[in-house]
Amino acid sequence: xxxxxxxxxxxxxxxxxxxxxxxxxxxxxxxxxxxxxxxxxxxxxxxxxxxxxxxxxxxxxxxxxxxxxxxxxxxxxxxxxxxxxxxxxxxxxxxxxxxxxxxxxxxxxxxxxxxxx
Amino acid sequence: xxxxxxxxxxxxxxxxxxxxxxxxxxxxxxxxxxxxxxxxxxxxxxxxxxxxxxxxxxxxxxxxxxxxxxxxxxxxxxxxxxxxxxxxxxxxxxxxxxxxxxxxxxxxxxxxxxx
Numbered sequence: 001x002x003x004x005x006x007x008x009x010x011x012x013x014x015x016x017x018x019x020x021x022x023x024x025x026x027x028x029x030x031x032x033x034x035x036x037x038x039x040x041x042x043x044x045x046x047x048x049x050x051x052x053x054x055x056x057x058x059x060x061x062x063x064x065x066x067x068x069x070x071x072x073x074x075x076x077x078x079x080x081x082x083x084x085x086x087x088x089x090x091x092x093x094x095x096x097x098x099x100x101x102x103x104x105x106x107x108x109x110x111x112x113x114x115x116x117x
Numbered sequence: 118x119x120x121x122x123x124x125x126x127x128x129x130x131x132x133x134x135x136x137x138x139x140x141x142x143x144x145x146x147x148x149x150x151x152x153x154x155x156x157x158x159x160x161x162x163x164x165x166x167x168x169x170x171x172x173x174x175x176x177x178x179x180x181x182x183x184x185x186x187x188x189x190x191x192x193x194x195x196x197x198x199x200x201x202x203x204x205x206x207x208x209x210x211x212x213x214x215x216x217x218x219x220x221x222x223x224x225x226x227x228x229x230x231x232x
Contacts (some may be wrong), residue, residue, distance in 0.1 A: 029147035033219050043155075043208065052219070091160060095219065103149060103214060107219060109160045 006108035023092030040088040123224025140211030146191035147213035
């Protein structure tokens with residue numbers, strides 16, 4: 001079974017500063033996908049960034065980047081130049097392919113990020 | 118980009134009645150749709166996975182007779198909460214995966230309140 005662990009229930013960061021959210025996972029699969037989703041107060045889940053496990057290069061999307069350490073099964077999210085709109089719950093997620101073409105997505109428990117003006 | 122519409126966003130019903138929540142992929146064909154339940158300040162709990170034209174696969178502990186899922190077309194999946202009770206009150210979220218896609222697109226969620 002896959003598990004996703006986010007050890008930081010809450011974090012805060014000053015506006016314009018950098019913050020890193022941690023995520024570790026456990027799997028026996030070799031091919032999988034990792035995601036960070038953001039859930040603002042509106043509760044709409046928004047994809048922040050994704051990483052294919054077979055790619056060694058860390059994914060980057062503007063101010064968001066990841067540090068993917070496959071051997072350590074670690075997938076942290078770095079937010080640079082934090083903005084007030086980044087205030088949200090952040091969920092790390094893991095997707096694997098099961099037999100029969102099915103996928104299973106497992107979410108971590110989330111990290112509540114507060115950006116302080 | 119891919120858009121998933123979920124309706125209704127809020128629904129209040131009396132105990133014992135049934136409620137249907139729709140999840141539509143607006144600009145892509147969704148081969149797989151997932152239904153989640155989220156309690157306040159908690160993570161998303163996967164309830165079931167539905168593939169178009171097939172019976173839904175329910176997670177352990179989720180009553181399939183209670184939470185009926187239908188995925189009759191590549192753009193529509195429905196979740197029906199049958200004989201709803203106050204403990205079914207929750208936030209329900211659907212997500213969809215397009216053909217060949219390896220990312221989920223989420224609906225905006227539906228808040229169900231059972232009186």
